[in-house]
Amino acid sequence: MDDTSVRGTAPVPEPGQLHAVLVVAASTGGIGAHVRSLAQGLVAHGLTVTVCGPAATDQQFGFSATGARFHPVEITPSSGPRADAAAIGELRRAFTGAGVVHAHGLRAGLLSDLALRTAGRVPGMRPQTPLVVTMHHALLGTGMERRLLRLMERRVARAADLLLGASSDLVARARELGAGDARLGPVAAPPLPAATLDRAAARAALPGASDRPVVLAVGRLAAQKGFDLLLDASRLLAGLDPRPLVVIAGEGPEGGALRDRVAAERLPVLLLGHRTDVPELLAAADLVVISSRWEARPLVAQEALRAGVPLVATAVGGVPELVGDAAVLVPYGDAAALGRAVAGLLADAPCRARLAEQGRAQALTWPDEVATVAQVLSIYDELVQRS
Incomplete structure (x- = not known):
């Protein structure tokens, strides 16, 4: 030394x-x-x-x-x-x-x-x-x-x-x-390493995800991230067929309350805790959701668009200028709008493919x-x- x-x-x-x-x-x-x-x-x-x-x-x-x-x-x-x-x-x-x-x-x-x-x-x-x-x-x-x-x-x-x-x-x-x-x-955002699993293997690694749409959220379980709003929206997704699985990766002070809600309301939500395999989670996802009250340039938004995973996000802070037209934006605090946006995108494969392409193009404009x-x-x- x-x-x-x-x-x-x-x-x-x-x-x-x-x-x-x-x-x-x-x-x-x-x-x-x-x-x-x-x-x-x-x-x-x-x-x-x-x-x-x-x-x-x-x-x-x-x-x-x-x-x-x-x-x-x-x-x-x-x-x-x-x-x-x-x-x-x-x-x-x-x-x-x-x-x-x-x-x-x-x-x-x-x-x-x-x-x-x-x-x-x-x-x-x-x-x-x-x-x-x-x-x-x-x-x-x-x-x-x-x-x-x-x-x-x-x-x-x-x-x-x-x-x-x-x-x-x-x-x-x-x-x-x-x-x-x-x-x-x-x-x-530093570039993520390539996923070590293909899509099928990545989905198989998530309990109950192999034959269901996967909606991914990543972030600290804190009030700013609005995961309570995402849980509200997940109730609207429960009636879809097939029933989507909302997967949340992260830990934080809101973790206990969120887990209690998932159990008490039997929500279609899987709380993974802290994860280091975000590339694999993105490989498994059909779309990514950001439900935050405020964000500047959220890492998960940058990671999703670079990976070609469609994004639904709240139109807050720096998110609109970050994603441009390459994501579906909804008002913060409107669980119904969030749920409708997710459901609509899951039902529209051509739109998801278009957003995937636009997301990769948008990512090329970032410093x-x-x-x-x-x-x-x-x-x-x-x-x-x-x-």
Whole structure:
């Protein structure tokens, strides 16, 4: 182990080499995958890269394997004086000698700003280090929580030298809050590996799916994902012949309630829990459903269209601009519309084939990981020259 992998020891860039520090809070999916992709691309372009985040994120996403240094910082999901003070102290150490700091998400952005604002207390840290913040999610809390989040959101929007939004509505929101510079920064989904099973074998691996249409949903079992709406819609599908099987892959805080509903109402729903075989699940699916309250650029939408699996999704956030005409969109909160859209698509094989073709074509218009890294490199160069 070299000295750059030791907690609290900052890496020393070669002369002329930019040191970028990426900051991430706890992530179970898209944000962590994006930061890993970004770290790998930046290292490949010759940057010195440090990734700061909870220790569990390195175990899950393998930041250290990209050639970046990983500096553990326990950024908790909610604010707490002791936890935040400890995180800010660790971030100060990690930021020593940094040419640019790039935080992902509201909590990471807020704590990064606080660490940079106290830069004068740490020898070697540059007070003028630019701060880039990528916002990946809209704030969906209620009551007092929502008011506190809005205050944090406003502070981060105004503190960042540049705010990137993963979807256009996030960019518009940042500008409303007073961001000096807010731009669209699409997050590319890393390509999935090829499925190891063909369609017949993939369907045989799902209990009860071999002779039924399979409707697939993938995501964290949390309120934002609207899986309760999907369960409502599944009741409308129960009368079809053959009866579709709704398959949900994921875990999260809503898991227990969803399982109780499936059992009590005898819904045609199979809850798989956490899965790592998404390519095989897509191979088994007749269509994919997204029932979310809000999304920016959902990974499962990108994966479905690339794989040629028809998509039904709620018309929220960045979904319409992501999928264009290559998916069936319905209003959020309308279980009947969702059920009708799924039933109609299952009954229309030519439409499914057309959407599969349009989906693959739409996917070719998205920026890939190479383009995403190139955009970020250009932004870093611009900000470093400006500072």
